[in-house]
Amino acid sequence: MGKTDQLEPPHHCQLCNNRASSAFRELSAETLDTVSHLKTCAAFKKGQVMLHEGARPQGVYCIHKGKLKFYRLGSEGKEQIVRFATDGDLVGYRSILSDEPIGASVTALEDTFACYIPKSSFFEVIEQNPKFSLNLLHVSCHELGEAGKMITSLAQKTVRQRLAEIFLVLRATFGEDEEGYLDLKLTREEIANMVGTATESAIRLISELRSEGTISTAGRRVKIEDPGALRALAAVVD
Amino acid sequence: MGKTDQLEPPHHCQLCNNRASSAFRELSAETLDTVSHLKTCAAFKKGQVMLHEGARPQGVYCIHKGKLKFYRLGSEGKEQIVRFATDGDLVGYRSILSDEPIGASVTALEDTFACYIPKSSFFEVIEQNPKFSLNLLHVSCHELGEAGKMITSLAQKTVRQRLAEIFLVLRATFGEDEEGYLDLKLTREEIANMVGTATESAIRLISELRSEGTISTAGRRVKIEDPGALRALAAVVD
DNA sequence: TCAGAGATATGACATATATCATATCTTTGA
DNA sequence: TCAAAGATATGATATATGTCATATCTCTGA
Numbered sequence: 001m002g003k004t005d006q007l008e009p010p011h012h013c014q015l016c017n018n019r020a021s022s023a024f025r026e027l028s029a030e031t032l033d034t035v036s037h038l039k040t041c042a043a044f045k046k047g048q049v050m051l052h053e054g055a056r057p058q059g060v061y062c063i064h065k066g067k068l069k070f071y072r073l074g075s076e077g078k079e080q081i082v083r084f085a086t087d088g089d090l091v092g093y094r095s096i097l098s099d100e101p102i103g104a105s106v107t108a109l110e111d112t113f114a115c116y117i118p119k120s121s122f123f124e125v126i127e128q129n130p131k132f133s134l135n136l137l138h139v140s141c142h143e144l145g146e147a148g149k150m151i152t153s154l155a156q157k158t159v160r161q162r163l164a165e166i167f168l169v170l171r172a173t174f175g176e177d178e179e180g181y182l183d184l185k186l187t188r189e190e191i192a193n194m195v196g197t198a199t200e201s202a203i204r205l206i207s208e209l210r211s212e213g214t215i216s217t218a219g220r221r222v223k224i225e226d227p228g229a230l231r232a233l234a235a236v237v238d
Numbered sequence: 239m240g241k242t243d244q245l246e247p248p249h250h251c252q253l254c255n256n257r258a259s260s261a262f263r264e265l266s267a268e269t270l271d272t273v274s275h276l277k278t279c280a281a282f283k284k285g286q287v288m289l290h291e292g293a294r295p296q297g298v299y300c301i302h303k304g305k306l307k308f309y310r311l312g313s314e315g316k317e318q319i320v321r322f323a324t325d326g327d328l329v330g331y332r333s334i335l336s337d338e339p340i341g342a343s344v345t346a347l348e349d350t351f352a353c354y355i356p357k358s359s360f361f362e363v364i365e366q367n368p369k370f371s372l373n374l375l376h377v378s379c380h381e382l383g384e385a386g387k388m389i390t391s392l393a394q395k396t397v398r399q400r401l402a403e404i405f406l407v408l409r410a411t412f413g414e415d416e417e418g419y420l421d422l423k424l425t426r427e428e429i430a431n432m433v434g435t436a437t438e439s440a441i442r443l444i445s446e447l448r449s450e451g452t453i454s455t456a457g458r459r460v461k462i463e464d465p466g467a468l469r470a471l472a473a474v475v476d
Numbered sequence: 477t478c479a480g481a482g483a484t485a486t487g488a489c490a491t492a493t494a495t496c497a498t499a500t501c502t503t504t505g506a
Numbered sequence: 507t508c509a510a511a512g513a514t515a516t517g518a519t520a521t522a523t524g525t526c527a528t529a530t531c532t533c534t535g536a
Binding site: 070072074075076078080082093094095097098099100103104126127128130133134136137138140141142143144145147148149150151152154155156157195196235 | 308312313314316318331332336337338341342365366368371372374376380381382383385386387388389390392393394433473
């Protein structure tokens with residue numbers, strides 16, 4: 001569904017729509033040319049795993065179009081979603097740069113197209129472009145801040161508050177479609193795995209928010225009806 | 239207490255004991271010389287705040303000797319400890335590199351000596367030393383992985399399991415003194431603020447672990463008596 | 477050195493959330 | 507298009523943890 005020429009990666013990084021918002025922003029034409037020649041294309045179907053927890057990646061992916069979840073398996077085998085990636089985001093860089101195994105599996109939430117840059121090429125670009133290093137530092141340090149927020153939220157807020165917060169975060173990250181629904185379809189189980197609660201509890205609390213008129217749902221599609229109520233509930237600090 | 243000449247920062251970075259384990263490892267002699275001339279010294283008494291949440295730091299601190307906690311204030315004003323820093327660690331780099339306000343306040347848990355490097359000098363070193371950028375990327379990406387572990391633990395483990403885990407983490411991070419006690423004194427409230435629970439709950443569960451013979455305590459000093467039992471309890475995955 | 481403040485300890489009780497069970501409702505793939 | 511598999515929904519119940527209250531204990535600064 002949709003025109004494939006919009007979904008396939010462009011032939012050259014300079015033509016990529018995501019360039020301005022990615023770690024490749026503000027790089028010289030020559031550098032982009034180099035990266036362009038080093039990269040290959042990869043496609044992932046919805047549900048397909050891009051990276052496995054514990055593995056050693058041999059390169060990084062730059063997401064051209066798609067949505068992915070990062071998750072760790074807890075001791076009971078339950079998924080904990082730790083973050084998401086979408087257009088323009090780099091995937092796999094954490095493991096390569098810290099020289100550690102993959103910390104979180106990455107799976108496509110919808111059909112995804114990505115560019116693959118081998119590890120060696122990635123390091124070459126880093127070493128020859130201080131600007132690229134700075135961009136990577138910017139991204140990783142920003143993520144670190146987001147993780148701190150998530151830690152505080154998990155430690156101090158109730159499930160109900162975290163659920164409200166998650167809907168606001170999803171809207172900020174993925175936006176809304178023409179009808180006002182969050183532009184990301186998640187199962188109730190996946191929502192529970194972000195919030196850190198049992199699936200039944202997530203379902204129950206979603207039903208409550210729905211009956212209170214704060215949100216509405218249509219299958220897996222969720223619409224925020226009263227953002228103010230959500231913000232009040234979530235007790236958003238920052 | 240203690241000889242001051244051991245506690246004050248050395249005059250030159252090349253003589254610093256922490257060099258090998260810090261982000262300044264493997265830098266050229268000239269670079270270290272530059273940094274040495276740009277830095278100034280700073281001392282923090284136990285309990286003193288090094289950085290305030292929400293502020294804009296004008297430089298980074300390299301910890302020469304000491305222990306500090308990073309914490310965010312939740313909506314109820316409760317501290318959530320998100321990580322620690324000790325000898326050789328950089329403090330404040332996250333905010334400067336992501337160009338965001340400080341995400342977590344930093345307070346000295348004991349008297350601390352640090353070197354202060356102004357923002358501009360810090361960026362100069364980064365731009366002129368790809369190796370330093372890589373070290374910083376290594377550190378920030380490692381921290382990001384640790385944050386992911388903490389998120390999973392908070393979301394999926396019981397307070398009892400997290401408490402067991404914390405004692406193991408503290409031992410791995412700070413080690414033990416000659417008598418076998420964890421080399422870090424925390425109040426029960428601080429322990430609760432790491433684990434993400436009420437102070438009373440932390441006290442109660444610590445009492446339980448004590449009566450089970452898994453740990454022993456002497457005031458604020460904690461000794462791990464049965465690491466195996468702690469590991470089993472924490473259900474450590476990785 | 478001592479007194480007051482803060483920390484630790486423990487009980488009683490409240491409650492949010494997990495767990496288990498069952499019934500419908502949607503997807504999805506053949 | 508349909509049937510099976512999986513997802514959603516909701517009730518009943520159990521329980522871990524939070525909250526409030528009170529009583530020592532132990533630091534720390536004057």
